[in-house]
Every structure is written in C-alpha cells, then in structure tokens.
Amino acid sequence: MIILGLTGGIATGKSTVSSLLQTQYPILDADAIVHDLYKPGRRGHKAIVKLFGTEILTADGEIDRPKLGELIFNNATLRKKLNSCIHRFVYEDLIIGVLKYYLKGTRCVVLDIPLLIELGWVSRLLCSKIACVHCEDSLQCQRLMARNSLTEEQARSRINSQLPLSVKMSKSDYLIDNNGSLESTKVQVAQLSDTLNSSLLARFRVLPPIPIALILLVILLLVVILRMIF
Numbered sequence: 001m002i003i004l005g006l007t008g009g010i011a012t013g014k015s016t017v018s019s020l021l022q023t024q025y026p027i028l029d030a031d032a033i034v035h036d037l038y039k040p041g042r043r044g045h046k047a048i049v050k051l052f053g054t055e056i057l058t059a060d061g062e063i064d065r066p067k068l069g070e071l072i073f074n075n076a077t078l079r080k081k082l083n084s085c086i087h088r089f090v091y092e093d094l095i096i097g098v099l100k101y102y103l104k105g106t107r108c109v110v111l112d113i114p115l116l117i118e119l120g121w122v123s124r125l126l127c128s129k130i131a132c133v134h135c136e137d138s139l140q141c142q143r144l145m146a147r148n149s150l151t152e153e154q155a156r157s158r159i160n161s162q163l164p165l166s167v168k169m170s171k172s173d174y175l176i177d178n179n180g181s182l183e184s185t186k187v188q189v190a191q192l193s194d195t196l197n198s199s200l201l202a203r204f205r206v207l208p209p210i211p212i213a214l215i216l217l218v219i220l221l222l223v224v225i226l227r228m229i230f
C-alpha cells in the first residue's frame with residue numbers, strides 16, 4: 001500500500017488538490033478529523049472545554065472554531081497546549097483509518113495533513129511519499145485573507161505559526177505548484193497520479209505476502225511509538 005502524505009502551507013491549496021485526488025484515492029483529512037473530534041460528546045470537545053473553559057463554546061454548545069483560532073494563532077504557548085492535547089487523537093484516528101483501508105485491500109491512500117513535516121522523522125514512518133502544495137508567499141497571504149475574511153496581520157500570524165513553506169518543500173518528494181490556474185494544478189495532479197499508479201503496478205509485481213506482513217508489523221509499531229510520543 002502506498003501512503004501519500006499531502007501537505008503544504010496554510011491556504012496554499014491542499015484541499016483543492018485533495019478534491020482532485022479524491023476521484024482516484026481515498027483521502028483521510030486531518031482538518032476534517034479535528035472538526036469531527038470537536039463535536040459535542042467526543043473526546044476532542046471534552047479536551048478543549050477542559051483546556052479553555054466553557055467560554056470557548058457557542059450558545060449551541062459547539063466549539064467556537066473562529067474564536068479558538070484567534071486565541072491559538074496569536075499565542076504560541078496556547079497553541080502548543082492545544083496541539084499536545086489534540087494531535088494524539090488525530091494521529092490515532094488517522095492510523096486507524098489507514099488500517100481500515102489496508103484491510104479492505106486499498107492500494108493507495110492519501111493523508112491530507114497540514115502539519116506533516118512538523119512531525120519530523122515520524123512523517124517518514126507514516127508516509128511512503130510526501131507531496132507538498134505550494135504557492136508564492138504573497139498569493140498565499142491573499143488567498144488566506146480572502147477565504148477567511150482576515151486582515152493581513154491575522155493572515156501573517158497564521159502563516160508564521162507553521163514551518164516555513166520552503167522547509168516543507170525541501171522535505172517533500174513531489175511538489176505541486178499552485179501559483180497558476182486550477183487547470184495547471186489539475187495537470188500536475190494527473191502527472192502525480194500517473195507516477196503513483198505506475199509505482200503501484202511495480203510494487204504489486206514484487207510484493208509477496210512476507211513484506212505485506214512486515215508492513216503490518218511496522219504500522220503496529222508506529223501506533224505504539226506514537227502513543228509513547230504523544
């Protein structure tokens with residue numbers, strides 16, 4: 001099974017690319033997992049209320065994500081606290097998701113994880129290949145401001161809360177340039193799919209059951225290691 005990690009900077013176009021890849025491969029989206037964990041009654045919701053108090057809830061009892069965003073993107077200490085309590089849930093759900101697809105016989109799955117490179121060497125344990133979606137800094141800022149109705153200052157503090165995009169790009173196997181039109185991004189995504197599909201064909205020819213058993217063992221070890229880290 002190929003596990004493609006899809007990453008990039010905030011608002012560089014990961015969701016745009018994952019919606020194109022979705023026609024061919026299942027996607028596990030870390031942001032969607034977080035939103036799901038924040039539903040009332042779920043462990044993410046409980047953890048956030050414990051950390052930030054009931055003031056972080058809307059009148060309906062939902063986590064107020066814009067309010068939480070304002071807090072954590074402007075305060076590195078709070079962000080660290082939030083990350084250390086939510087990320088382990090996210091990675092547990094991601095690993096369970098991958099295992100489910102593996103057992104179903106899926107041959108390639110995409111993990112859309114904004115903070116993948118921030119995981120350091122763990123990113124290489126989790127993913128066979130990493131693709132980074134990038135665009136120019138000024139375009140990233142403009143797109144973020146437009147999409148989230150933010151001022152330039154607010155957008156900048158969100159961009160600066162992540163590793164520099166140049167670092168994410170240098171640690172990735174494939175780069176998707178999203179500076180141009182959607183059409184030009186589509187062409188690059190199609191090329192990436194071709195590369196993945198031919199690599200899948202090659203693997204299928206050489207992957208007898210023993211390596212498959214070894215891969216399962218590595219995934220199990222990964223779960224244990226992640227539990228020890230987070």
Ligand SMILES: CC(C)(COP(=O)(O)OP(=O)(O)OC[C@H]1O[C@@H](n2cnc3c(N)ncnc32)[C@H](O)[C@@H]1O)[C@@H](O)C(=O)NCCC(=O)NCCS
Nearest residue numbers: 009010030031034065066068069083086090114115161162
């Ligand atoms: C801050 C929150 C409330 C903002 O929610 P909102 O719905 O407005 O945005 P969304 O969840 O879609 O995230 C948008 C983007 O913000 C960036 N981002 C989110 N959390 C973080 C973080 N802790 N550090 C740096 N960047 C982040 C990512 O690029 C992400 O794609 C939410 O993202 C959150 O709870 N984040 C903490 C968990 C986390 O790290 N998620 C990232 C995936 S693991």
Ligand SMILES: Nc1ncnc2c1ncn2[C@@H]1O[C@H](COP(=O)(O)OP(=O)(O)OP(=O)(O)O)[C@@H](O)[C@H]1O
Nearest residue numbers: 009010011012013014015016143147178180181182
């Ligand atoms: N090639 C493009 N041309 C014009 N606009 C684009 C292009 N790609 C993405 N956008 C727009 O830029 C914004 C950010 O894109 P997208 O939501 O895909 O980024 P993201 O990396 O998934 O963001 P986040 O990190 O917040 O999850 C969106 O409003 C999207 O419509």
